[in-house]
Structures are given as C-alpha cells and as structure tokens.
Amino acid sequence: MSKNSTWCSRVSDDVNCPKCNEKKVVKNGRTKNYKQQYYCKMCCHRFIESYTNQAYKLNTNKKIIQLTKEGLGIRSTARILNISTTTLLKRIVSIASSITKPIISKGKTYEVDELCTYIRHKKNYIWLVYALEKNSKKVVSFNVGKRTNKTLNRVLETLKLSDAKKIFTDRLKNYRYLIEEKLHSVKRFGTNHIERKNLTLRTHLKRLNRRTICFSKSLVVFTAVLKIYFWT
Ligand SMILES: [Zn+2]
Structure with a gap:
C-alpha cells in the first residue's frame, strides 16, 4: 500500500508499534488474508498483530x-x-x-x-x-x-x-x-x-x-x- 493512500485516522489505544514502541498507530486496511494492518505514524512501519509468516x-x-x-x-x-x-x-x-x-x-x-x-x-x-x-x-x-x-x-x-x-x-x-x-x-x-x-x-x-x-x-x-x- 502506498504512503498516500487513505487510512482510518483513529489512533489505536492498545497497539504499540513493535519497531519504535510509540502509540501513534493507526489502522491501515487489511492484508490479502483479511488481517488488520497497522501503520505507525512515528516511524512509518507497517505491521499486523500476529504473523503467520515467521x-x-x-x-x-x-x-x-x-x-x-x-x-x-x-x-x-x-x-x-x-x-x-x-x-x-x-x-x-x-x-x-x-x-x-x-x-x-x-x-x-x-x-x-x-x-x-x-x-x-x-x-x-x-x-x-x-x-x-x-x-x-x-x-x-x-x-x-x-x-x-x-x-x-x-x-x-x-x-x-x-x-x-x-x-x-x-x-x-x-x-x-x-x-x-x-x-x-x-x-x-x-x-x-x-x-x-x-x-x-x-x-x-x-x-x-x-x-x-x-x-x-x-x-x-x-x-x-x-x-x-x-x-x-
Ligand atoms: Zn513506529
């Protein structure tokens, strides 16, 4: 997903960025497998909550x-x-x-x-x-x-x-x-x-x-x- 795409702006309460540990995390659509994807506004890291692919x-x-x-x-x-x-x-x-x-x-x-x-x-x-x-x-x-x-x-x-x-x-x-x-x-x-x-x-x-x-x-x-x- 490109950086310019629209994302829900609600900042999550319970998800911390795994990379920088900041709380400025927003939802960023779903992956191919319908997993919720997140986006960190601080370090631009994209992640999902649990990875099947180790x-x-x-x-x-x-x-x-x-x-x-x-x-x-x-x-x-x-x-x-x-x-x-x-x-x-x-x-x-x-x-x-x-x-x-x-x-x-x-x-x-x-x-x-x-x-x-x-x-x-x-x-x-x-x-x-x-x-x-x-x-x-x-x-x-x-x-x-x-x-x-x-x-x-x-x-x-x-x-x-x-x-x-x-x-x-x-x-x-x-x-x-x-x-x-x-x-x-x-x-x-x-x-x-x-x-x-x-x-x-x-x-x-x-x-x-x-x-x-x-x-x-x-x-x-x-x-x-x-x-x-x-x-x-
Ligand atoms: Zn981050």
Whole structure:
C-alpha cells in the first residue's frame, strides 16, 4: 500500500508499534488474508498483530545473526526459527550485503592464514584466506576462491594498501612470491598466548565452514556467512 493512500485516522489505544514502541498507530486496511494492518505514524512501519509468516517478524534477522555466529548450520537455524531454508539463505545473503568491511588502520602487524576446504564435492577444493590484526585479533580481510595466488593476493593487497608493518604467514611457498621480503616473516606465533587465540578461531572456522558448505553448496552463501561471523 502506498504512503498516500487513505487510512482510518483513529489512533489505536492498545497497539504499540513493535519497531519504535510509540502509540501513534493507526489502522491501515487489511492484508490479502483479511488481517488488520497497522501503520505507525512515528516511524512509518507497517505491521499486523500476529504473523503467520515467521520470516516477517522483526527480530528474525537478529536471531539469524546470532545463530549463525554460534556456528549453527542452515537447516538447524531454519528449524529453530520456523522459516524455510530458502528464505533463510536469501536472508543471510541480504544481511551480509548490508555489512561493510572494517576500516583498516595503517602500520599494523598481521597474520595471514589459509584454510583448505571444498564446496559441493570433495574434489572441488577452495581456499579461505584471512588476515588477523595481531593486536586486536580481529579479522580485517578475507577471501574465498580457488587455490591460486590470485585468491591469496586479494587479501594481501588490502594489507599492503594499509601500509602493513609486518605480515606473518605459514611456510606456504606462494607467499614468498607475493610478499616483499622485508615485510614477510614465517616465524609464526611469538607467544603461546597468540597461538591459543588462533587455535580457537581456526577450530571455530573449520566447524563453521564445514557446516555451511554442506548445506549451502555455494560460494555466495559461504562468503555471506563468513561476513556475518567476522563483522557483526
Ligand atoms: Zn513506529
């Protein structure tokens, strides 16, 4: 219904807007299924009192983010939220598209690591490459793709652009060609403390990518899930 359509101007006594919790709610006609629709004059939110379609509930997206971060798979998340897997996949992709990359501050030290995994079947190998800022342990950049230098380089380029002070990697040969010698170090974990942090992340990532890949079968969804996991 368009904003200009006429609506009954009687302000409801007992309905609060679920979005802004204001009382300036007016009736706004009926839905296709003859449910009373309401309109909030404060925040322009349209809603009905009880949703049959669970996906339209306001906090559904919040719950999707929460469950995804816990490492739950697509099917279990859909089951818990009582929505279809198709809707869930669409939602995950749309949530992820609104997440912006973190701004990388200059002159920091990073750790770059790659995880090998597969999509669809076991012969279809891909890499998940990610960069951790050493102090904050935050993932500042990641990329998913074929096991080529190009996939590695996407992540390395963003680090170079932010004037990385030092980049730590494992002994994978590819890095030697991609990173300047004075920036590069293969001596990985200085202390046990950092090693421990990395382990937690890697364990979690492995579980995450195993589960999502089983069900999503696509790079788009996998990338979206990672975006939610890292940056929300
Ligand atoms: Zn409102």
